[in-house]
Amino acid sequence: MPLSPVADAGARRDRRDRLRRFLSDWQAVVGLALVILFVASAVFAPWIAPYDPNAMDIPARMSGPSWAHLAGTDQLGRDTFSRILHGGRVALLIAAIGVSVSLVVGLILGMIAGFGPRWLDSLLLLVFDGVRSFPSIILALATVALTGPSLTVVLAIVIITSIPGYARVARTATLALRHAEFILAERSLGAGTTRILLHHMMPNVIGPLLILAAMDVPVVVSIEAGLSFLGIGVLPPRSSWGTILNEGYLLIRDAPWMVVAGGIPLILTTLGFTFLGEALRDTFDPRMGRER
Amino acid sequence: MTVRRTITTRRTFLASGAALGAIGLVPGGAGMVRAQEGRVLNLRLEGDNAILDPGYMIGGTEVEAQKQCLPFLAEYVRDGDTFSWQPTPYVTRLEYADDTHLEFELAEGLVWSGGNGTVSASDVAYSYARMKDSEWSGYFDALETVEVTGERTGVLVLNKPFAPFIMVTLCHGPGAIVCEKATEAVGGRFTTEFPAICGPYTYSQTPGQRAVFERNPEWTGPAPGFDRVVAHVITEVQAAELAYEAGEIDCTELGPDSLARYTETLPPNTAITTAGELQYLWMGMNTQHEKLQDIRVRRAIQHAVDVDSILAGAFAGTSPKSYGIVAPGLLGKRNETSYSYDPAYARQLMDEAGVTGLELTLRTLNWQERLLTAQIIQANLAAIGITVNILPMESGPFWEMGMEEAGDTWQDLQLWLMRFATVPDPYEATQWFVSEQVGIWNWERWTDEEYDRLYEEGLSENDPAKREEIYLRMQQIMEDTGAYVWISHDPEVYAHRADIEINAAPSGELDYHRFEPV
Numbered sequence: 001m002p003l004s005p006v007a008d009a010g011a012r013r014d015r016r017d018r019l020r021r022f023l024s025d026w027q028a029v030v031g032l033a034l035v036i037l038f039v040a041s042a043v044f045a046p047w048i049a050p051y052d053p054n055a056m057d058i059p060a061r062m063s064g065p066s067w068a069h070l071a072g073t074d075q076l077g078r079d080t081f082s083r084i085l086h087g088g089r090v091a092l093l094i095a096a097i098g099v100s101v102s103l104v105v106g107l108i109l110g111m112i113a114g115f116g117p118r119w120l121d122s123l124l125l126l127v128f129d130g131v132r133s134f135p136s137i138i139l140a141l142a143t144v145a146l147t148g149p150s151l152t153v154v155l156a157i158v159i160i161t162s163i164p165g166y167a168r169v170a171r172t173a174t175l176a177l178r179h180a181e182f183i184l185a186e187r188s189l190g191a192g193t194t195r196i197l198l199h200h201m202m203p204n205v206i207g208p209l210l211i212l213a214a215m216d217v218p219v220v221v222s223i224e225a226g227l228s229f230l231g232i233g234v235l236p237p238r239s240s241w242g243t244i245l246n247e248g249y250l251l252i253r254d255a256p257w258m259v260v261a262g263g264i265p266l267i268l269t270t271l272g273f274t275f276l277g278e279a280l281r282d283t284f285d286p287r288m289g290r291e292r
Numbered sequence: 293m294t295v296r297r298t299i300t301t302r303r304t305f306l307a308s309g310a311a312l313g314a315i316g317l318v319p320g321g322a323g324m325v326r327a328q329e330g331r332v333l334n335l336r337l338e339g340d341n342a343i344l345d346p347g348y349m350i351g352g353t354e355v356e357a358q359k360q361c362l363p364f365l366a367e368y369v370r371d372g373d374t375f376s377w378q379p380t381p382y383v384t385r386l387e388y389a390d391d392t393h394l395e396f397e398l399a400e401g402l403v404w405s406g407g408n409g410t411v412s413a414s415d416v417a418y419s420y421a422r423m424k425d426s427e428w429s430g431y432f433d434a435l436e437t438v439e440v441t442g443e444r445t446g447v448l449v450l451n452k453p454f455a456p457f458i459m460v461t462l463c464h465g466p467g468a469i470v471c472e473k474a475t476e477a478v479g480g481r482f483t484t485e486f487p488a489i490c491g492p493y494t495y496s497q498t499p500g501q502r503a504v505f506e507r508n509p510e511w512t513g514p515a516p517g518f519d520r521v522v523a524h525v526i527t528e529v530q531a532a533e534l535a536y537e538a539g540e541i542d543c544t545e546l547g548p549d550s551l552a553r554y555t556e557t558l559p560p561n562t563a564i565t566t567a568g569e570l571q572y573l574w575m576g577m578n579t580q581h582e583k584l585q586d587i588r589v590r591r592a593i594q595h596a597v598d599v600d601s602i603l604a605g606a607f608a609g610t611s612p613k614s615y616g617i618v619a620p621g622l623l624g625k626r627n628e629t630s631y632s633y634d635p636a637y638a639r640q641l642m643d644e645a646g647v648t649g650l651e652l653t654l655r656t657l658n659w660q661e662r663l664l665t666a667q668i669i670q671a672n673l674a675a676i677g678i679t680v681n682i683l684p685m686e687s688g689p690f691w692e693m694g695m696e697e698a699g700d701t702w703q704d705l706q707l708w709l710m711r712f713a714t715v716p717d718p719y720e721a722t723q724w725f726v727s728e729q730v731g732i733w734n735w736e737r738w739t740d741e742e743y744d745r746l747y748e749e750g751l752s753e754n755d756p757a758k759r760e761e762i763y764l765r766m767q768q769i770m771e772d773t774g775a776y777v778w779i780s781h782d783p784e785v786y787a788h789r790a791d792i793e794i795n796a797a798p799s800g801e802l803d804y805h806r807f808e809p810v
Contacts, residue, residue, distance in 0.1 A: 058605040076605045231658045236682050237667050
């Protein structure tokens with residue numbers, strides 16, 4: 001149903017207010033800038049990176065930072081800066097696929113739990129809590145013991161451990177809306193469950209999930225880096241911030257720049273997404289708005 | 293000899309942290325205090341000693357513990373760059389009566405702890421008889437029996453002349469003697485506690501933290517150089533190096549990059565001792581795997597791997613290049629291979645074999661040097677059109693992946709990086725590749741009648757020139773299978789305080805009671 005001109009103008013004014021509020025928040029601007037930097041450097045890494053990240057130059061191994069190698073070289077003489085840029089692609093890939101798949105699956109399961117029969121709700125809650133109670137690192141170690149390390153395993157771990165968080169939020173929002181008047185009205189007009197869920201519930205439920213997703217990206221990036229640091233993440237020669245950190249840790253007295261170089265992007269990305277997520281929450285969460 | 297567990301509560305943790313912090317604030321505090329003052333020696337332990345029983349041990353630091361607490365008949369002694377043997381303080385006589393009879397006489401006054409009586413020749417007979425049925429039985433193949441001729445005397449009877457018996461068997465961990473009475477009292481096998489000890493030190497272990505060796509009041513032999521030895525569990529060698537530099541431990545093994553750095557600039561009051569280079573690292577190929585059955589493919593891989601780059605990149609130039617399984621300083625050491633780094637020839641061999649798009653899996657322990665080695669090999673083989681997927685593994689599954697009795701992984705085994713440690717005789721290294729070892733330790737899965745015959749001849753040959761000829765030929769046979777790319781002989785190198793003289797077996801195990809302050 002199209003909005004009336006008065007309502008349309010009100011909505012536009014509301015969006016402008018929110019955008020102004022968002023842009024006036026320094027944390028939001030810094031967060032957005034860091035996120036753009038992260039995404040752009042990852043996407044354009046093949047063009048920005050000065051060297052092939054896997055090209056070895058053994059005579060130049062463990063060289064310190066210089067104009068030729070901004071972040072120095074590793075034990076095989078590979079350019080650390082290029083490896084960081086390409087490591088960002090791994091982080092972005094895991095974050096993008098991991099978070100989006102978790103969000104979609106969590107949204108669907110959460111809405112089913114909130115809108116379905118009581119027994120199904122209880123069953124799904126049990127599953128969500130069961131998965132959440134399992135430490136992700138232990139789950140990763142157990143999985144790797146069975147399958148061997150790979151990027152796919154990292155993704156699977158991220159998705160499995162993230163789904164319950166989204167599902168819980170989606171369920172709570174669905175429960176709150178389940179007896180709303182507009183839903184009852186739809187029902188009385190003969191709308192089916194699928195239509196109610198997809199056309200009426202989902203648009204109202206997905207907002208908080210998107211904010212949660214922004215906050216979840218650094219968590220996912222950290223999980224990937226953590227698993228790779230432990231040697232159960234991405235496989236060599238592919239670079240990851242976690243593997244760079246691990247190599248830097250092992251060589252901390254001989255090549256300290258590697259730990260610094262591997263840690264900085266992780267810190268900036270975590271900061272960026274955290275700032276951005278919190279700013280989005282402050283801007284778009286109505287309760288937060290009322291508190292202002 | 294008890295295993296103690298400590299419970300760390302939040303309060304004790306905070307209290308300990310505060311105490312350590314306070315010590316750290318004292319000028320010239322803990323970090324500068326010499327760790328061995330008060331005749332205490334602080335060392336590194338790679339991990340908990342899990343099985344102290346010589347028959348079922350894993351090795352390494354467990355052998356170190358045995359050498360402090362159990363009798364041995366012989367021990368290694370360094371002679372310049374080589375090793376020989378000498379009788380231990382536990383014996384007054386150890387000598388060959390003829391090629392197959394080795395007589396011994398135990399010293400007087402040796403008593404087992406816990407009121408288990410004196411160390412007797414029957415304990416020797418019991419110990420070595422049980423070793424013949426143990427997981428380390430290979431070391432006792434040449435032993436027929438132990439004849440007990442008196443309370444403290446006996447004869448080790450060999451089933452054939454076996455030149456390296458003392459060096460390989462008696463000086464190493466399997467040569468430990470256990471107390472028959474105490475061992476039988478605990479069911480014939482033991483794990484983390486010695487049933488009875490007789491040696492310079494007593495032993496206790498706090499899992500995950502340390503093993504402590506205290507002077508044994510019942511020991512009547514030569515006094516050890518230090519009153520107390522504390523071996524702290526530090527799994528990462530890099531962390532141990534930091535602990536050494538902070539003054540927390542007195543001796544640590546060095547990794548390749550640290551060795552390179554120490555060689556350039558030694559920290560104050562530090563000396564470096566190379567225990568030995570009795571390890572051999574190679575890349576193995578499964579000759580029975582369908583992707584590697586064509587010897588031209590295997591030879592192409594031999595020619596494609598740039599070993600010099602591996603030594604420079606993964607080992608910082610600190611490891612000698614390997615040309616076979618016999619380590620430097622030993623009879624039968626080779627100085628060249630019949631293949632060389634030649635990518636063009638490797639490509640030609642691949643073309644002759646008509647193999648394209650070959651994809652192989654290279655399995656390796658997830659240690660840094662191995663992963664770097666694997667990545668260089670990956671790049672080398674990519675240059676001749678072979679895609680290598682590296683599969684880093686934990687030590688548990690790694691060490692059984694080629695064993696038929698441990699599952700089906702051996703069927704899928706293609707390439708792997710493997711390192712064995714050996715003893716100062718070429719016999720030990722060659723034993724793992726005879727036909728009967730296929731599916732046990734011969735993961736390359738080839739057999740050769742000449743090799744098997746030469747192995748038997750090498751055992752009973754006493755002429756050094758002939759033995760050398762035998763072991764050179766055996767390595768050539770191995771290389772001709774195309775299943776090996778020899779890489780390095782990693783040295784066991786220790787950094788230690790300059791005023792301590794350390795003692796290490798050629799295979800790297802430290803013998804704490806033979807450490808001396810100088």
